[in-house]
Amino acid sequence: MEKIDIRHMRVLLHLVREKNVSRVAERLDISQQAVSNYLKRMREVFPNELFLRQSAGLQPTDYAYDLAAKFEKIVEEVDGIFNSFPFDPATSKYVFRVIANEYAQLSIIPSLSLLMRESASGVKLEVIDFNPDQHAKTLAQGEADLVIGFSDYVDAGLIRNTLRRDHYCCVARQGSPLPRQIKALADVSFHPHVDFASGVGNLWEPSG
Structure with missing residues (x-):
């Protein structure tokens, strides 16, 4: 059993x-x-x-x-x-452990920390780096409470909810020649830019 x-x-x-x-x-x-x-x-x-x-x-x-x-x-x-043990954020002293990839640590965890400081000042937040091979086991063993990461790399057996959907756009100064030079995504490669790799490493990689 x-x-x-x-x-x-x-x-x-x-x-x-x-x-x-x-x-x-x-x-x-x-x-x-x-x-x-x-x-x-x-x-x-x-x-x-x-x-x-x-x-x-x-x-x-x-x-x-x-x-x-x-x-x-x-x-x-x-x-x-x-x-039978309702969670009261105002009085709780719980240590909340979150497994988060790099993207979540940069874009979600700071906002979460601010909200906790305002409404759950006694709760501590511990962030664990995302490991694609270990996160499900870490959760199952009770060593973490939550995983935040790209859905493609989160174990398919875990119950999931979508936190946010992002999209990217190109912004150029007024009078810049870039809007005329970039007509398709492939055109970006001819200009200095930064690629976001939505993979396990979740790293920003300089290009060009």
């Missing part, structure tokens, strides 16, 4: 209700592949079939319904533990 955690239980409960992998993935804000991986793990652990595939989606078996009834009680008890 050590292979099954609370996330597997939540996925099973949603699958029993929705009977559709894509809807569950959308509701939990994880990838369809992650939902399939959770289901695969549960099929390996439990002795009886959980779902039957049909043209309209998944049909839960009686065993899945029985299992879901047990899981629902466990999930409610776990949620009740946290609900």
